[in-house]
Amino acid sequence: MRALIGHSGFVGTNLKRAAAFDALYNSADIADIRGRAFDLVVCAAAPATMWAANADPARDLAGIDALVGHLAGAAIDRLVLVSTIAVLDDAAAGYDETGARYETAKAYGRNRRHLELALSAQVQRCHILRLPALFGHAIKKNFVFDLINPxxxxxxxxxxxxxxxxxxxxxxxxxxxxxxxxxxxxxxxxxxxxxxxxxxxxxxxxxxxxxxxTAPGFTNSESRFQYYALDRLWDDIKRCLAAEIPVLHVASAPLRAADIHLALTGTAFDNPGPPLYAEDMHSRYCAQWGGPAPYLYSAADTLADLTRFYREAVGA
Incomplete structure (x- = not known):
């Protein structure tokens, strides 16, 4: 038996498209997991709205603690927690899975690190996958969304x-x-x-x-993102489980916003005004993925995924 928590969210929606689950939960019915037993639970349930978490840290933390409490009431053999690069104190510091330092100032990252620690302590066979910037079915925000929806x-x-x-x-x-x-x-x-x-x-x-x-104007053209195609996630979860990897940085080689813009639209993008953002998360497991150290996926891999996704989205 396997369950997916957060099935109606962005990540969960994509996982449902890739794999079959015996039970599906979200915030409306997560209490129903109590008393049930599962071989595998995939949890993609932490709210993804960063501004809301930072605006009301106590409410955000209370929701996370409630989730932990509900999971404590279930018998879980293996747990996969889909986490975020935001738990790191510096997304561009080049941390791998063993040398990371964690967010303490901003509630969004701090509270999701709290979730990682709580579930790792609660379930012996717990696997954490930290994701960077994402794209996939039902995307609702970020630079890729803005290119599709100007x-x-x-x-x-x-x-x-x-x-x-x-x-x-x-x-x-x-x-x-x-x-x-x-x-x-x-x-x-x-x-x-x-x-x-x-x-x-x-x-x-x-x-x-x-x-x-237009909407891409909110992004600095020199910003660097480690975009990751969510249609890869289920396969990466299976690899992580098979190799018994406790924490995995799902790290793609960083790409400049200007290079993404040029590759997808065919036009140059020079926009130095907005705040600069950078991601450069590393992984110790790149060899097992066949990626160029220190990344699981190359820039060429990601650009190919982005191009396919963009063309499908705009009907090109």
Missing amino acids: VPSFLKPDRLSDLLGAMPAESAAAARAFFVPDTALGMMRFERDAARAAGHDRILAQGFAAAGF
Whole structure:
């Protein structure tokens, strides 16, 4: 018997596409796992919204502790925890699985490291896979999402107003119709599904391009990401289990945002204004994956995965 926790989230949705599970859980029914026995449980359930965790650390930690408590009520032979590069105090420090230092200042990473420690102590055969930036089915955010969906998901009201004034009239009218206030964030939120259903997504993309700002503009062109294709995850979990690896950094060779942009769109990307971000997580297990040390996957591997994904997403 094997179970997947977090089946309705981004990672869980992709795992369901790759493998069959006897039981599926999410936050609505995780209490039902108590009293059950499983040969394997894959946990991809820690909330992925970084801003929410950092805004309310106590609430985030309480949710994680509740998850740990529910799992304590089940008999689990082997547990796979899908974790995150954010547990590291510096994503670009080149840490491998044995020499890492951990986040203590930001609640998102600190609380997910707490989850790693709690579940490792609770389940003897626990395997942790730390993931970097991701792409795959049902992607909802990040630079790759922005390349596919150039209309920004959120904008400050003043910024949206400025852009409306620089758009063609038809695009501006559509933007006024499909950007709505998000009072919790103090932002204007793009109702992407509604705009697409109404057939306005293309004219909006053209309007933002004409106004001189699209969603990739939030990213510094020199930022470096270790993008990872989620359709590889189930196979990597199986390798990790077979080799009895306790902690695995799922590390792809870093790629510059500018190089990703050029490879996917065929156009140059020079955008030095936004904050610089970098990932450079290493792994001790690159030889077992056939990757170029210190990575499991080469830049060429990742660019091939990104190109395939992008072309499918945009219908190219």
